[in-house]
Amino acid sequence: MTPRLFAFALLAITATGLHAAEAADVSVTIKNFDYSPMELNIAAGTTVVWKNMDGEPHTIASVDGMFRSPALDQNDSYSFTFNRPGVFKYICSIHPKMKATITVK
Amino acid sequence: MTNRRDALKCLGVGAGTLFTLSGGVFSAFDMAEARIEEVGTPLFLQISDTHIGFNKDANPDVIGTLNGTIDAVNALPSPPAFALHTGDVTHLSKASEFDTANQLLSRLKVSEMHVVPGEHDVTDGPGAEFFARFGKASDNRGYYSFDAKGVHFIALVNVMNFKPNGLGALGEDQLAWLKDDLTGRSASQPVVVFAHMPLWTVYEPWGWGTGEGEQIAALLRRFGSVTVLNGHIHQIVQKVEGNILFHTARSTAYPQPAAGVGSGPGPLLVPAGQLPGMLGVTMATPDRKRHLALADSTLA
Numbered sequence: 001m002t003p004r005l006f007a008f009a010l011l012a013i014t015a016t017g018l019h020a021a022e023a024a025d026v027s028v029t030i031k032n033f034d035y036s037p038m039e040l041n042i043a044a045g046t047t048v049v050w051k052n053m054d055g056e057p058h059t060i061a062s063v064d065g066m067f068r069s070p071a072l073d074q075n076d077s078y079s080f081t082f083n084r085p086g087v088f089k090y091i092c093s094i095h096p097k098m099k100a101t102i103t104v105k
Numbered sequence: 106m107t108n109r110r111d112a113l114k115c116l117g118v119g120a121g122t123l124f125t126l127s128g129g130v131f132s133a134f135d136m137a138e139a140r141i142e143e144v145g146t147p148l149f150l151q152i153s154d155t156h157i158g159f160n161k162d163a164n165p166d167v168i169g170t171l172n173g174t175i176d177a178v179n180a181l182p183s184p185p186a187f188a189l190h191t192g193d194v195t196h197l198s199k200a201s202e203f204d205t206a207n208q209l210l211s212r213l214k215v216s217e218m219h220v221v222p223g224e225h226d227v228t229d230g231p232g233a234e235f236f237a238r239f240g241k242a243s244d245n246r247g248y249y250s251f252d253a254k255g256v257h258f259i260a261l262v263n264v265m266n267f268k269p270n271g272l273g274a275l276g277e278d279q280l281a282w283l284k285d286d287l288t289g290r291s292a293s294q295p296v297v298v299f300a301h302m303p304l305w306t307v308y309e310p311w312g313w314g315t316g317e318g319e320q321i322a323a324l325l326r327r328f329g330s331v332t333v334l335n336g337h338i339h340q341i342v343q344k345v346e347g348n349i350l351f352h353t354a355r356s357t358a359y360p361q362p363a364a365g366v367g368s369g370p371g372p373l374l375v376p377a378g379q380l381p382g383m384l385g386v387t388m389a390t391p392d393r394k395r396h397l398a399l400a401d402s403t404l405a
Contacts, residue, residue: 033369055161056371057197059228071197071228074161094224095369097271097312 025049025079028100030058030072030092035100044104047081061093068093147185148254148397150178150215151299151387153336154356156225157206158196163359163372167196170384171209173404174357178386179214185388187253188215191336191354192223192264192301200234207238222247223301223337224264231265248279250286256397259286261300263315271312273302280317287324295330295397297389303335305351307342308364325349332389332397338370340383341401352399355385381405 026046029036031053042048052058052072060069060078066088069078082088082104092098152174159167178184190210195202203226210218219242226235236245243249247262261283263273275283287296298304304321306314315321325331331349339361344351360373360383367373375383382405392398 033371054369054371055163056369057225057228068230071225073197091267093228093267095271095312096267097310 027051029053030098033058033095033098035098038100040100040102042082042102042104044083044085045081046104047079048102049077049079051075051077057094058098059093060090063089063091145390145392146183147181147388147390148187148256149389150185150188150213151191151334151354151389152188152210152213152357153191153301153354153386154193154223154339154358155190155206155210156193156196156356156358157209158199158202159358159372161359161372163374164380164384167358168205168209170381170404171357172212173381174384174386175209175212177402177404179212184214186216188213188218189258189260189299189334190218190220191299191334192221193225193336193356194220194223194235196225196358198226198228198234203234203238219251219258219260219299221260221262221299221301222264224267227265246279246282248275248282254391256295256297257290259283259296259298261298261304261321263300263302263304268316270316272306272309273300273304273312273315275315275317275321280320283321284324290328292327293329295332296325296328297332297334297397298325299334301335302337303342303351303353304333305344305346307338307353310365311370313338313364313370322346322349330396332399334387338364339373350399352387354387355383355401355403357384357386357404360384 026040026042026048028040028048028050030050050060052074055074057071057073059071062068067080071094072078082102085104088102090100155171156167164170194206220239222235232245248260250257250259261275262279263275266274266276268274302315303313304315305318326347329348333349333351335353338353339356339359341355342353360375361370362373382403385401385403388400388402390398
């Protein structure tokens with residue numbers, strides 16, 4: 001495992017750990033090659049759960065490299081907890097025309 | 106599923122070929138110095154978008170259609186010397202999918218297979234499953250070049266480090282490497298460039314193109330015979346620009362809609378009887394004029 005991947009694995013574990021402690025998750029649906037909602041405003045500490053409804057796989061890959069999901073097949077989910085404020089843009093690394101933004105306050 | 110007899114019939118030389126691009130498109134150029142050898146014998150096979158791991162309605166048996174393709178190629182009277190796989194070997198970049206794909210593709214009766222990644226192969230990022238298997242030829246960069254039978258082959262990677270503009274990208278390092286690789290090379294040497302996503306813009310709204318396409322074409326224009334091969338869009342689209350032939354291959358797994366038809370570039374569900382006619386491979390053969398002729402064949 002490369003250092004970079006290892007770092008990602010740690011991040012994922014951290015995200016999962018915090019997930020259990022948080023009350024309300026926010027959902028993003030992936031359908032027809034779009035993230036819905038495309039603009040999301042959340043409070044720090046919120047976990048976002050993406051679910052892919054398309055027959056085509058999609059990913060959630062932040063432009064700055066902070067988070068990156070594996071390829072989600074139909075009905076697969078991925079979650080990430082946003083602990084620090086900021087504006088986080090992400091794309092689908094399979095269909096990079098798909099873009100969305102999460103603003104954390 | 107197509108039976109083997111039908112598949113053989115249609116992959117046979119001259120039969121079932123939807124069209125053949127003769128070298129005539131290059132006739133304005135003096136190819137006398139071209140060093141393509143063994144005229145009339147298939148030089149290489151292009152296989153693409155095998156998508157091992159896909160299991161949706163558009164083709165619940167991608168292993169079966171790949172096996173059918175391999176059987177047909179293996180049964181050719183004069184098999185190709187080697188194969189190029191233009192990416193999306195797997196559907197979800199899973200180790201198990203790569204293992205299955207390698208096991209299946211190892212049955213191809215070719216001396217070697219050169220593989221470039223598709224975006225479905227690298228969802229786990231750089232240096233992961235794809236590169237563990239196919240990275241050796243390129244020192245894990247993914248892009249590299251080699252010569253075979255007098256032809257210069259260039260493998261490019263345009264599915265890593267996507268920018269939000271949605272098109273494929275080579276990146277500065279790879280573009281500089283490509284320039285170096287072509288510098289000083291004789292313009293009479295035939296060149297084959299292969300990558301997963303189209304290296305020219307087929308349809309921008311769906312990201313069917315490469316951001317540096319124009320810069321890549323500019324580096325290739327001085328050569329007398331250039332063949333640019335891609336996959337990604339699961340259908341044949343071609344363009345001739347000067348002495349550069351751009352050509353995309355079919356998938357062995359499932360078709361995709363024509364540009365802009367429907368909600369996006371996902372699997373296209375067609376009546377089962379139509380599926381074999383939309384799956385296939387491309388064969389490249391030096392012809393009597395010493396040009397590289399491409400022939401697309403289907404499993405129908």
